[in-house]
Amino acid sequence: MPLPLTEENAEKGFCAVLACTGIGAATDNCDSIRKELIRKIVPESMLDTYSARLLACANTVCGNEPYRWTVVKEEPAIEDKTTFDDLWNGWFIHIVFE
Amino acid sequence: MKVAQIFFAVVAVILLWPTRVRAVVFDTENPFELVKVSRDGKTAYDIRCNYQDSLSESERNEVRSPANWKVIGTRSNYEVLSAGLGLGNSKQCVLKGNWPSDDDLSVSFENSAIYKVKKGDVGNWSFGQGQPPDISIRRLTDERSLYAVDYSIVLQPIQLTCSRFGTNVWIRTLGLSLMSEGTIGSSDSIRNGTQTSFSFEVTPFYRVDGIMYRGSISVGYGIETKAGPGEPSFLTVLNKRAALGVDVEVPLSNYPMFKLHSATKYARLAMPLTLRFNFLPRGTDGAGNITLTRFDFKAAYELAFSPYFILQSKYHTSHFRGDLASGLHNATYSSFSIAQDLDVVKRSLGFLKLILGSDDEIANKSFIYFRISSGRDSPTFQNVHEKSIGLGTTF
Numbered sequence: 001m002p003l004p005l006t007e008e009n010a011e012k013g014f015c016a017v018l019a020c021t022g023i024g025a026a027t028d029n030c031d032s033i034r035k036e037l038i039r040k041i042v043p044e045s046m047l048d049t050y051s052a053r054l055l056a057c058a059n060t061v062c063g064n065e066p067y068r069w070t071v072v073k074e075e076p077a078i079e080d081k082t083t084f085d086d087l088w089n090g091w092f093i094h095i096v097f098e
Numbered sequence: 099m100k101v102a103q104i105f106f107a108v109v110a111v112i113l114l115w116p117t118r119v120r121a122v123v124f125d126t127e128n129p130f131e132l133v134k135v136s137r138d139g140k141t142a143y144d145i146r147c148n149y150q151d152s153l154s155e156s157e158r159n160e161v162r163s164p165a166n167w168k169v170i171g172t173r174s175n176y177e178v179l180s181a182g183l184g185l186g187n188s189k190q191c192v193l194k195g196n197w198p199s200d201d202d203l204s205v206s207f208e209n210s211a212i213y214k215v216k217k218g219d220v221g222n223w224s225f226g227q228g229q230p231p232d233i234s235i236r237r238l239t240d241e242r243s244l245y246a247v248d249y250s251i252v253l254q255p256i257q258l259t260c261s262r263f264g265t266n267v268w269i270r271t272l273g274l275s276l277m278s279e280g281t282i283g284s285s286d287s288i289r290n291g292t293q294t295s296f297s298f299e300v301t302p303f304y305r306v307d308g309i310m311y312r313g314s315i316s317v318g319y320g321i322e323t324k325a326g327p328g329e330p331s332f333l334t335v336l337n338k339r340a341a342l343g344v345d346v347e348v349p350l351s352n353y354p355m356f357k358l359h360s361a362t363k364y365a366r367l368a369m370p371l372t373l374r375f376n377f378l379p380r381g382t383d384g385a386g387n388i389t390l391t392r393f394d395f396k397a398a399y400e401l402a403f404s405p406y407f408i409l410q411s412k413y414h415t416s417h418f419r420g421d422l423a424s425g426l427h428n429a430t431y432s433s434f435s436i437a438q439d440l441d442v443v444k445r446s447l448g449f450l451k452l453i454l455g456s457d458d459e460i461a462n463k464s465f466i467y468f469r470i471s472s473g474r475d476s477p478t479f480q481n482v483h484e485k486s487i488g489l490g491t492t493f
Contacts, residue, residue: 010185020310022352022367024359033365040441040463043369043400044232044492048252049301049312056268056303057310059136070144070182070192073134080230093188097144 002068020057234490246283295320306349322477339381431475437467467493
Protein backbone atom coordinates (compact mmCIF):
# COMPACT_ATOMS: atom_id res chain seq x y z
CA MET A 1 0.00 0.00 0.00
CA PRO A 2 1.67 3.28 -1.08
CA LEU A 3 1.92 6.11 1.39
CA PRO A 4 -0.59 8.85 0.43
CA LEU A 5 1.10 11.75 -1.34
CA THR A 6 0.32 14.48 1.14
CA GLU A 7 2.45 17.54 1.77
CA GLU A 8 3.59 16.09 5.09
CA ASN A 9 4.58 12.74 3.62
CA ALA A 10 6.26 14.42 0.67
CA GLU A 11 8.36 16.51 3.10
CA LYS A 12 9.46 13.31 4.79
CA GLY A 13 10.29 11.76 1.44
CA PHE A 14 12.25 14.84 0.38
CA CYS A 15 14.34 14.82 3.55
CA ALA A 16 14.92 11.09 3.16
CA VAL A 17 16.18 11.75 -0.38
CA LEU A 18 18.60 14.41 0.89
CA ALA A 19 19.77 12.14 3.68
CA CYS A 20 20.37 9.41 1.11
CA THR A 21 22.81 11.67 -0.73
CA GLY A 22 24.88 11.86 2.47
CA ILE A 23 23.50 14.89 4.33
CA GLY A 24 23.13 13.76 7.92
CA ALA A 25 21.40 16.99 8.96
CA ALA A 26 18.36 15.91 6.92
CA THR A 27 17.66 12.68 8.77
CA ASP A 28 14.83 14.00 10.99
CA ASN A 29 13.71 17.04 9.02
CA CYS A 30 15.26 19.51 6.62
CA ASP A 31 14.79 22.64 8.74
CA SER A 32 18.49 23.32 9.20
CA ILE A 33 19.32 23.15 5.50
CA ARG A 34 16.25 24.55 3.72
CA LYS A 35 17.78 27.96 3.05
CA GLU A 36 21.30 26.73 2.38
CA LEU A 37 22.89 26.85 -1.04
CA ILE A 38 23.53 23.44 -2.53
CA ARG A 39 26.89 24.58 -3.85
CA LYS A 40 27.97 25.36 -0.31
CA ILE A 41 26.77 22.16 1.36
CA VAL A 42 28.13 19.71 -1.18
CA PRO A 43 31.92 19.22 -1.25
CA GLU A 44 33.52 20.32 -4.50
CA SER A 45 34.54 16.87 -5.65
CA MET A 46 30.93 15.63 -5.44
CA LEU A 47 29.17 18.65 -6.86
CA ASP A 48 29.30 17.72 -10.54
CA THR A 49 27.43 14.46 -9.87
CA TYR A 50 25.03 15.79 -7.24
CA SER A 51 22.06 16.09 -9.63
CA ALA A 52 22.46 12.45 -10.58
CA ARG A 53 22.83 11.45 -6.93
CA LEU A 54 19.56 13.24 -6.10
CA LEU A 55 17.66 11.47 -8.84
CA ALA A 56 19.17 8.12 -7.95
CA CYS A 57 18.12 8.70 -4.33
CA ALA A 58 14.62 9.90 -5.28
CA ASN A 59 14.19 6.75 -7.33
CA THR A 60 15.38 4.35 -4.67
CA VAL A 61 13.81 6.12 -1.67
CA CYS A 62 10.45 7.30 -3.04
CA GLY A 63 9.98 4.43 -5.47
CA ASN A 64 10.20 1.86 -2.69
CA GLU A 65 8.60 1.16 0.69
CA PRO A 66 7.05 2.92 2.48
CA TYR A 67 6.43 5.57 -0.22
CA ARG A 68 6.01 3.61 -3.47
CA TRP A 69 5.36 6.73 -5.52
CA THR A 70 5.90 7.16 -9.24
CA VAL A 71 9.12 9.08 -9.81
CA VAL A 72 9.79 10.94 -13.05
CA LYS A 73 13.36 10.51 -14.21
CA GLU A 74 14.37 14.12 -14.27
CA GLU A 75 17.58 15.37 -12.76
CA PRO A 76 17.34 18.77 -11.08
CA ALA A 77 19.13 21.74 -12.57
CA ILE A 78 21.51 23.10 -9.96
CA GLU A 79 22.64 26.65 -10.45
CA ASP A 80 25.04 28.74 -8.43
CA LYS A 81 22.21 30.14 -6.28
CA THR A 82 20.00 27.05 -5.97
CA THR A 83 18.90 26.35 -2.40
CA PHE A 84 17.30 23.21 -1.00
CA ASP A 85 14.01 25.12 -0.90
CA ASP A 86 14.37 25.70 -4.64
CA LEU A 87 15.00 22.00 -5.04
CA TRP A 88 11.73 21.22 -3.27
CA ASN A 89 9.67 23.72 -5.30
CA GLY A 90 11.41 23.41 -8.63
CA TRP A 91 12.14 19.72 -8.76
CA PHE A 92 10.85 17.38 -6.10
CA ILE A 93 7.13 18.16 -6.21
CA HIS A 94 7.26 17.80 -10.01
CA ILE A 95 8.80 14.33 -10.08
CA VAL A 96 6.67 12.47 -7.53
CA PHE A 97 3.11 11.30 -8.14
CA GLU A 98 0.69 9.19 -6.17
CA MET B 99 -45.17 42.45 -11.45
CA LYS B 100 -42.27 42.85 -13.78
CA VAL B 101 -39.83 42.87 -10.85
CA ALA B 102 -41.34 39.64 -9.54
CA GLN B 103 -40.96 38.00 -12.96
CA ILE B 104 -37.31 38.98 -13.12
CA PHE B 105 -36.72 37.74 -9.57
CA PHE B 106 -38.27 34.33 -10.34
CA ALA B 107 -36.36 34.11 -13.60
CA VAL B 108 -33.06 34.73 -11.78
CA VAL B 109 -33.91 32.13 -9.11
CA ALA B 110 -34.83 29.63 -11.80
CA VAL B 111 -31.57 30.21 -13.63
CA ILE B 112 -29.58 29.72 -10.40
CA LEU B 113 -31.46 26.54 -9.52
CA LEU B 114 -31.30 25.04 -12.98
CA TRP B 115 -27.68 26.03 -13.67
CA PRO B 116 -25.55 22.92 -14.21
CA THR B 117 -23.80 21.92 -11.01
CA ARG B 118 -20.46 21.58 -12.83
CA VAL B 119 -19.70 25.12 -13.81
CA ARG B 120 -15.95 24.55 -13.60
CA ALA B 121 -13.82 22.28 -15.67
CA VAL B 122 -10.21 21.30 -15.39
CA VAL B 123 -8.28 23.90 -17.34
CA PHE B 124 -5.07 22.59 -18.77
CA ASP B 125 -1.97 24.61 -19.32
CA THR B 126 -1.98 26.40 -22.66
CA GLU B 127 1.77 26.12 -23.31
CA ASN B 128 2.49 22.56 -22.27
CA PRO B 129 -0.71 20.67 -21.32
CA PHE B 130 0.58 17.11 -21.75
CA GLU B 131 4.05 15.65 -22.06
CA LEU B 132 5.54 12.20 -22.17
CA VAL B 133 7.95 11.58 -19.30
CA LYS B 134 10.26 8.75 -18.43
CA VAL B 135 9.50 7.28 -14.99
CA SER B 136 10.57 4.52 -12.71
CA ARG B 137 7.75 2.07 -12.02
CA ASP B 138 8.41 -1.01 -9.92
CA GLY B 139 12.10 -0.58 -10.56
CA LYS B 140 11.68 -0.49 -14.33
CA THR B 141 11.61 2.30 -16.88
CA ALA B 142 8.18 3.25 -18.24
CA TYR B 143 6.70 6.24 -20.05
CA ASP B 144 3.86 8.13 -18.43
CA ILE B 145 1.93 11.17 -19.62
CA ARG B 146 2.24 14.15 -17.32
CA CYS B 147 -0.47 16.80 -17.46
CA ASN B 148 -0.15 20.39 -16.32
CA TYR B 149 -3.29 22.19 -15.23
CA GLN B 150 -3.78 25.85 -14.42
CA ASP B 151 -5.92 26.26 -11.31
CA SER B 152 -6.11 24.31 -8.10
CA LEU B 153 -8.66 21.51 -8.29
CA SER B 154 -11.70 21.01 -6.10
CA GLU B 155 -12.14 17.63 -4.43
CA SER B 156 -14.68 16.53 -7.05
CA GLU B 157 -12.34 17.59 -9.86
CA ARG B 158 -9.49 15.70 -8.21
CA ASN B 159 -11.65 12.59 -8.15
CA GLU B 160 -12.54 13.08 -11.82
CA VAL B 161 -8.88 13.40 -12.76
CA ARG B 162 -8.07 10.28 -10.73
CA SER B 163 -10.63 8.21 -12.65
CA PRO B 164 -9.00 6.37 -15.61
CA ALA B 165 -12.39 6.08 -17.30
CA ASN B 166 -12.40 9.85 -17.86
CA TRP B 167 -9.27 9.71 -19.99
CA LYS B 168 -8.60 8.59 -23.54
CA VAL B 169 -5.15 8.17 -24.99
CA ILE B 170 -5.14 8.02 -28.77
CA GLY B 171 -2.13 6.95 -30.80
CA THR B 172 -1.50 6.77 -34.53
CA ARG B 173 -1.10 3.01 -34.34
CA SER B 174 -3.66 2.22 -31.64
CA ASN B 175 -5.69 3.60 -28.79
CA TYR B 176 -4.30 2.86 -25.37
CA GLU B 177 -5.91 2.06 -22.06
CA VAL B 178 -5.18 4.34 -19.12
CA LEU B 179 -4.37 1.99 -16.27
CA SER B 180 -4.34 4.61 -13.57
CA ALA B 181 -4.27 8.35 -13.12
CA GLY B 182 -2.54 10.05 -10.22
CA LEU B 183 -2.04 13.54 -8.91
CA GLY B 184 1.02 15.38 -7.84
CA LEU B 185 1.23 17.59 -4.78
CA GLY B 186 -1.30 20.43 -4.66
CA ASN B 187 0.97 23.25 -5.71
CA SER B 188 2.65 21.23 -8.44
CA LYS B 189 -0.62 21.38 -10.45
CA GLN B 190 0.30 18.21 -12.24
CA CYS B 191 -1.18 14.78 -12.82
CA VAL B 192 0.17 11.63 -14.39
CA LEU B 193 -1.43 8.96 -16.56
CA LYS B 194 -0.02 5.44 -16.50
CA GLY B 195 -0.43 2.98 -19.29
CA ASN B 196 1.48 0.74 -21.64
CA TRP B 197 1.83 3.06 -24.62
CA PRO B 198 5.16 3.14 -26.42
CA SER B 199 7.39 6.18 -26.33
CA ASP B 200 7.70 6.37 -30.11
CA ASP B 201 4.00 6.72 -31.00
CA ASP B 202 2.44 10.15 -31.56
CA LEU B 203 -0.03 10.36 -28.71
CA SER B 204 -3.03 12.58 -28.06
CA VAL B 205 -5.15 12.86 -24.91
CA SER B 206 -8.76 13.69 -24.25
CA PHE B 207 -10.26 14.31 -20.81
CA GLU B 208 -13.99 13.71 -20.36
CA ASN B 209 -14.40 13.77 -24.14
CA SER B 210 -13.43 17.42 -24.29
CA ALA B 211 -10.72 18.84 -26.53
CA ILE B 212 -7.99 16.58 -27.85
CA TYR B 213 -4.50 17.61 -26.82
CA LYS B 214 -1.30 16.55 -28.49
CA VAL B 215 1.22 14.94 -26.13
CA LYS B 216 4.57 16.65 -26.33
CA LYS B 217 7.57 14.41 -26.14
CA GLY B 218 9.33 15.73 -23.09
CA ASP B 219 12.67 14.66 -21.82
CA VAL B 220 12.29 11.08 -23.02
CA GLY B 221 15.49 11.23 -24.99
CA ASN B 222 18.73 10.56 -23.26
CA TRP B 223 20.84 13.48 -24.34
CA SER B 224 21.65 16.51 -22.28
CA PHE B 225 24.07 19.23 -23.17
CA GLY B 226 26.27 21.84 -21.61
CA GLN B 227 26.21 21.00 -17.92
CA GLY B 228 28.91 22.11 -15.56
CA GLN B 229 29.74 23.77 -12.32
CA PRO B 230 31.34 27.14 -11.72
CA PRO B 231 35.12 26.81 -11.41
CA ASP B 232 36.64 26.43 -7.98
CA ILE B 233 39.56 28.75 -7.33
CA SER B 234 41.73 29.32 -4.30
CA ILE B 235 44.64 31.67 -3.74
CA ARG B 236 47.31 30.77 -1.21
CA ARG B 237 50.49 32.20 0.15
CA LEU B 238 53.39 30.06 1.27
CA THR B 239 54.11 30.73 4.90
CA ASP B 240 57.84 30.00 4.71
CA GLU B 241 58.47 32.34 1.82
CA ARG B 242 56.02 35.21 1.93
CA SER B 243 56.74 36.44 -1.56
CA LEU B 244 55.42 33.19 -3.07
CA TYR B 245 51.81 32.94 -4.12
CA ALA B 246 49.90 30.22 -5.94
CA VAL B 247 46.48 29.87 -7.53
CA ASP B 248 44.82 26.43 -7.49
CA TYR B 249 41.91 25.90 -9.83
CA SER B 250 39.51 23.15 -10.82
CA ILE B 251 37.01 23.17 -13.69
CA VAL B 252 34.60 20.40 -14.66
CA LEU B 253 32.34 20.62 -17.71
CA GLN B 254 30.02 17.98 -19.07
CA PRO B 255 29.30 19.13 -22.63
CA ILE B 256 27.33 16.00 -23.58
CA GLN B 257 25.67 13.34 -21.50
CA LEU B 258 23.99 10.26 -22.84
CA THR B 259 21.94 9.21 -19.85
CA CYS B 260 21.07 5.62 -20.69
CA SER B 261 19.93 5.34 -17.12
CA ARG B 262 18.87 2.02 -15.73
CA PHE B 263 16.93 2.04 -12.52
CA GLY B 264 16.94 -0.91 -10.22
CA THR B 265 16.15 -1.37 -6.58
CA ASN B 266 19.60 -0.39 -5.49
CA VAL B 267 21.72 0.54 -8.47
CA TRP B 268 21.27 3.35 -10.92
CA ILE B 269 23.60 3.60 -13.85
CA ARG B 270 24.18 6.67 -15.89
CA THR B 271 26.28 5.92 -18.90
CA LEU B 272 28.46 7.80 -21.29
CA GLY B 273 29.03 11.24 -19.98
CA LEU B 274 31.55 13.27 -21.93
CA SER B 275 33.58 15.15 -19.37
CA LEU B 276 36.12 17.94 -19.69
CA MET B 277 38.20 18.41 -16.58
CA SER B 278 41.09 20.72 -15.86
CA GLU B 279 42.89 21.31 -12.58
CA GLY B 280 46.23 22.63 -11.57
CA THR B 281 48.40 25.15 -9.83
CA ILE B 282 49.93 28.28 -11.21
CA GLY B 283 52.45 29.90 -8.91
CA SER B 284 54.70 32.91 -8.81
CA SER B 285 57.91 30.90 -8.71
CA ASP B 286 59.45 27.67 -9.97
CA SER B 287 59.81 26.49 -6.41
CA ILE B 288 56.04 25.93 -6.34
CA ARG B 289 54.62 22.82 -7.96
CA ASN B 290 53.35 24.58 -11.07
CA GLY B 291 51.40 22.39 -13.42
CA THR B 292 48.08 21.65 -15.04
CA GLN B 293 46.24 18.48 -15.99
CA THR B 294 43.48 18.66 -18.57
CA SER B 295 41.55 15.68 -19.87
CA PHE B 296 38.60 14.86 -22.04
CA SER B 297 36.93 11.56 -21.25
CA PHE B 298 33.90 9.32 -21.60
CA GLU B 299 32.52 8.07 -18.33
CA VAL B 300 30.22 5.31 -17.19
CA THR B 301 28.84 6.13 -13.77
CA PRO B 302 27.21 3.53 -11.55
CA PHE B 303 25.59 4.64 -8.30
CA TYR B 304 24.95 2.17 -5.52
CA ARG B 305 23.04 2.53 -2.28
CA VAL B 306 24.45 0.94 0.84
CA ASP B 307 22.66 1.20 4.18
CA GLY B 308 20.57 4.14 3.03
CA ILE B 309 23.35 6.29 1.53
CA MET B 310 24.14 6.65 -2.16
CA TYR B 311 27.71 6.14 -3.42
CA ARG B 312 29.18 6.65 -6.84
CA GLY B 313 31.71 4.87 -8.97
CA SER B 314 33.02 5.76 -12.38
CA ILE B 315 35.04 4.26 -15.18
CA SER B 316 36.51 6.69 -17.65
CA VAL B 317 38.50 6.48 -20.85
CA GLY B 318 39.97 9.59 -22.36
CA TYR B 319 42.85 11.67 -23.52
CA GLY B 320 44.77 14.25 -21.54
CA ILE B 321 47.56 16.78 -21.51
CA GLU B 322 49.84 17.57 -18.61
CA THR B 323 51.76 20.80 -18.61
CA LYS B 324 54.30 22.57 -16.50
CA ALA B 325 53.47 26.19 -16.01
CA GLY B 326 55.55 28.97 -14.63
CA PRO B 327 57.86 31.88 -15.18
CA GLY B 328 60.99 29.71 -15.57
CA GLU B 329 59.65 27.72 -18.51
CA PRO B 330 60.42 28.51 -22.16
CA SER B 331 56.72 28.90 -22.75
CA PHE B 332 54.10 29.57 -20.11
CA LEU B 333 52.60 26.09 -20.54
CA THR B 334 55.23 23.51 -21.47
CA VAL B 335 53.71 20.16 -22.48
CA LEU B 336 55.09 17.34 -20.31
CA ASN B 337 52.86 14.51 -21.40
CA LYS B 338 50.15 13.90 -23.99
CA ARG B 339 48.56 10.51 -23.55
CA ALA B 340 45.44 8.37 -23.28
CA ALA B 341 44.16 7.54 -19.81
CA LEU B 342 42.00 4.95 -18.14
CA GLY B 343 40.57 5.84 -14.74
CA VAL B 344 38.45 4.15 -12.10
CA ASP B 345 36.84 6.03 -9.19
CA VAL B 346 35.41 4.30 -6.14
CA GLU B 347 33.62 5.82 -3.17
CA VAL B 348 34.08 3.41 -0.29
CA PRO B 349 30.66 2.56 1.16
CA LEU B 350 30.03 3.40 4.82
CA SER B 351 33.33 5.28 5.15
CA ASN B 352 31.29 8.47 5.71
CA TYR B 353 28.81 6.87 8.09
CA PRO B 354 30.34 8.15 11.38
CA MET B 355 30.39 11.71 10.01
CA PHE B 356 26.83 11.27 8.69
CA LYS B 357 25.68 10.27 12.18
CA LEU B 358 27.55 13.17 13.78
CA HIS B 359 25.92 15.64 11.38
CA SER B 360 22.48 14.18 12.06
CA ALA B 361 23.08 14.86 15.76
CA THR B 362 24.63 18.31 15.42
CA LYS B 363 22.59 19.42 12.36
CA TYR B 364 25.76 20.67 10.72
CA ALA B 365 24.75 20.75 7.09
CA ARG B 366 27.63 19.54 5.00
CA LEU B 367 27.48 16.43 2.93
CA ALA B 368 29.49 13.70 4.64
CA MET B 369 32.12 12.77 2.09
CA PRO B 370 33.15 9.13 1.73
CA LEU B 371 36.71 7.96 1.30
CA THR B 372 37.33 8.36 -2.43
CA LEU B 373 39.85 6.23 -4.26
CA ARG B 374 41.07 6.76 -7.81
CA PHE B 375 43.18 4.50 -9.98
CA ASN B 376 44.69 5.81 -13.20
CA PHE B 377 46.52 3.98 -15.92
CA LEU B 378 48.40 6.24 -18.32
CA PRO B 379 50.12 4.44 -21.18
CA ARG B 380 53.16 5.87 -22.91
CA GLY B 381 52.65 9.25 -24.52
CA THR B 382 54.81 12.04 -25.84
CA ASP B 383 56.00 15.34 -24.46
CA GLY B 384 56.02 18.66 -26.28
CA ALA B 385 59.33 17.86 -27.99
CA GLY B 386 58.07 14.51 -29.28
CA ASN B 387 59.96 12.34 -26.78
CA ILE B 388 58.27 9.17 -25.54
CA THR B 389 57.03 9.38 -21.95
CA LEU B 390 56.79 6.46 -19.54
CA THR B 391 53.80 4.33 -18.69
CA ARG B 392 52.43 5.38 -15.33
CA PHE B 393 50.06 4.03 -12.68
CA ASP B 394 48.52 6.52 -10.23
CA PHE B 395 46.68 5.81 -7.04
CA LYS B 396 44.92 8.65 -5.23
CA ALA B 397 42.94 8.75 -2.00
CA ALA B 398 41.00 11.68 -0.51
CA TYR B 399 39.09 11.87 2.74
CA GLU B 400 37.33 14.62 4.63
CA LEU B 401 36.15 14.93 8.21
CA ALA B 402 33.84 17.90 8.68
CA PHE B 403 33.26 18.38 12.40
CA SER B 404 31.75 21.86 12.22
CA PRO B 405 31.88 24.97 10.02
CA TYR B 406 35.01 25.94 11.97
CA PHE B 407 36.80 22.65 11.71
CA ILE B 408 37.00 20.74 8.46
CA LEU B 409 39.92 18.37 7.92
CA GLN B 410 40.89 17.02 4.53
CA SER B 411 43.74 14.75 3.63
CA LYS B 412 45.04 13.47 0.31
CA TYR B 413 47.53 10.81 -0.57
CA HIS B 414 48.89 10.20 -4.07
CA THR B 415 51.39 7.69 -5.33
CA SER B 416 52.69 7.19 -8.87
CA HIS B 417 54.59 4.22 -10.27
CA PHE B 418 56.44 4.30 -13.57
CA ARG B 419 57.20 1.40 -15.83
CA GLY B 420 60.01 1.41 -18.35
CA ASP B 421 63.46 2.95 -18.50
CA LEU B 422 63.82 5.26 -15.51
CA ALA B 423 67.20 6.57 -16.66
CA SER B 424 65.79 10.04 -17.12
CA GLY B 425 65.85 10.51 -13.35
CA LEU B 426 62.21 9.77 -12.74
CA HIS B 427 61.39 7.40 -9.94
CA ASN B 428 58.26 6.34 -8.17
CA ALA B 429 56.72 9.20 -6.26
CA THR B 430 54.45 9.81 -3.30
CA TYR B 431 52.67 12.96 -2.20
CA SER B 432 50.50 13.76 0.77
CA SER B 433 48.66 16.84 1.94
CA PHE B 434 46.73 17.75 5.04
CA SER B 435 44.37 20.74 5.19
CA ILE B 436 42.49 22.39 8.01
CA ALA B 437 39.71 24.60 6.71
CA GLN B 438 37.07 26.90 8.09
CA ASP B 439 33.86 27.95 6.39
CA LEU B 440 34.31 31.70 6.13
CA ASP B 441 30.62 32.37 5.60
CA VAL B 442 30.04 31.66 9.29
CA VAL B 443 32.61 34.31 10.20
CA LYS B 444 31.08 36.74 7.73
CA ARG B 445 27.69 36.36 9.34
CA SER B 446 29.06 37.36 12.74
CA LEU B 447 31.66 39.88 11.58
CA GLY B 448 29.90 42.06 9.05
CA PHE B 449 32.93 44.21 8.27
CA LEU B 450 34.56 41.21 6.57
CA LYS B 451 32.08 41.70 3.73
CA LEU B 452 34.00 44.84 2.87
CA ILE B 453 37.09 42.73 2.31
CA LEU B 454 35.59 39.55 0.91
CA GLY B 455 32.71 41.00 -1.07
CA SER B 456 28.98 40.59 -0.66
CA ASP B 457 27.24 37.25 -0.33
CA ASP B 458 26.10 37.43 -3.93
CA GLU B 459 29.59 37.89 -5.31
CA ILE B 460 31.03 34.70 -3.92
CA ALA B 461 27.80 32.77 -3.63
CA ASN B 462 28.15 32.28 0.12
CA LYS B 463 30.89 29.76 -0.38
CA SER B 464 34.36 30.56 0.84
CA PHE B 465 36.93 28.85 2.98
CA ILE B 466 40.11 29.87 4.69
CA TYR B 467 42.56 27.04 5.10
CA PHE B 468 46.01 25.99 6.19
CA ARG B 469 47.69 23.22 4.20
CA ILE B 470 50.82 21.19 4.68
CA SER B 471 51.90 19.26 1.60
CA SER B 472 54.94 17.19 0.96
CA GLY B 473 56.41 14.96 -1.73
CA ARG B 474 56.32 14.62 -5.49
CA ASP B 475 53.09 14.61 -7.47
CA SER B 476 51.94 14.69 -11.05
CA PRO B 477 52.28 16.39 -13.40
CA THR B 478 55.74 17.81 -12.62
CA PHE B 479 56.93 15.41 -9.89
CA GLN B 480 58.88 18.24 -8.38
CA ASN B 481 59.89 17.57 -4.78
CA VAL B 482 58.40 20.25 -2.55
CA HIS B 483 57.50 20.72 1.09
CA GLU B 484 54.99 23.52 1.37
CA LYS B 485 53.05 25.13 4.16
CA SER B 486 50.50 27.59 2.90
CA ILE B 487 47.54 29.60 4.00
CA GLY B 488 44.80 30.23 1.49
CA LEU B 489 41.39 31.59 0.69
CA GLY B 490 39.02 30.22 -1.89
CA THR B 491 35.85 28.43 -2.92
CA THR B 492 37.65 25.15 -2.34
CA PHE B 493 40.56 24.00 -0.22
